[in-house]
Amino acid sequence: MRESLKLINIFNILKRYYGPRNWWPVTPPGKLYPEYTGGPENSEQRFEVAVGAILTQNTSWKNAALAIKSLNESNNLNPEAIMRIENKQLGKIIRSSGYYNMKARKLKVLAGYFLQKIETNRESLLELYGIGPETADSILLYAFNKPYFVIDAYTRRIFGRMKIIDADDSYEAIREYFETNLPFESWLFNEYHALIVEHAKSFCRKTPLCDDCPISYICGLTGD
Numbered sequence: 181m182r183e184s185l186k187l188i189n190i191f192n193i194l195k196r197y198y199g200p201r202n203w204w205p206v207t208p209p210g211k212l213y214p215e216y217t218g219g220p221e222n223s224e225q226r227f228e229v230a231v232g233a234i235l236t237q238n239t240s241w242k243n244a245a246l247a248i249k250s251l252n253e254s255n256n257l258n259p260e261a262i263m264r265i266e267n268k269q270l271g272k273i274i275r276s277s278g279y280y281n282m283k284a285r286k287l288k289v290l291a292g293y294f295l296q297k298i299e300t301n302r303e304s305l306l307e308l309y310g311i312g313p314e315t316a317d318s319i320l321l322y323a324f325n326k327p328y329f330v331i332d333a334y335t336r337r338i339f340g341r342m343k344i345i346d347a348d349d350s351y352e353a354i355r356e357y358f359e360t361n362l363p364f365e366s367w368l369f370n371e372y373h374a375l376i377v378e379h380a381k382s383f384c385r386k387t388p389l390c391d392d393c394p395i396s397y398i399c400g401l402t403g404d
């Protein structure tokens with residue numbers, strides 16, 4: 181099967197199976213906890229996505245979302261407030277996300293970047309403290325709707341097991357593989373990555389549940 185056809189086939193099956201994911205979760209007006217409502221609709225929510233992309237580094241989304249809730253409760257989920265608040269205090273607020281002192285520093289740098297009001301691009305994001313390729317691409321795709329395919333451990337696990345990619349390849353090589361073999365569309369990259377995360381949690385876990393996996397016939401593996 182041609183690479184692009186295989187990737188689209190997998191996408192279609194996962195989409196049918198799980199339904200639309202409505203990423204990235206943001207806090208609806210008047211609420212405190214982020215929800216899956218189809219992504220950001222304004223600059224405040226775009227900033228929230230970027231904050232979430234940092235808070236979820238090395239931890240579950242559940243822990244990151246609790247930190248977002250605390251930022252909302254304390255009225256600190258905006259660049260101005262984050263610049264004003266002391267590092268130590270900010271660390272306390274986002275404690276649930278782990279590595280909170282380091283993440284407080286990262287959020288300050290991010291807030292300063294947003295306040296500059298320059299055009300957000302990959303090059304300048306990667307220059308910031310605490311932002312690597314996965315975080316940068318998450319911000320570009322989910323906050324700014326720019327077509328960057330996000331590669332994470334789940335992508336490596338699923339597509340490595342399927343022998344579609346070499347899981348040990350570099351981030352950039354794997355990103356390029358997806359971006360050149362799929363239609364170059366933000367909405368598709370958005371939905372595809374969200375489906376990958378869902379599938380890794382539901383079936384392609386550390387110990388995979390291959391027997392009931394909806395893409396097992398393409399995968400052709402028994403989980404190793």
Ligand code: SF4
Pocket residue numbers: 338341342383384385388389390393394395396399400401402403404
């Ligand atoms: S068949 Fe198994 S290894 Fe392949 S994608 Fe499904 S769960 Fe993962």
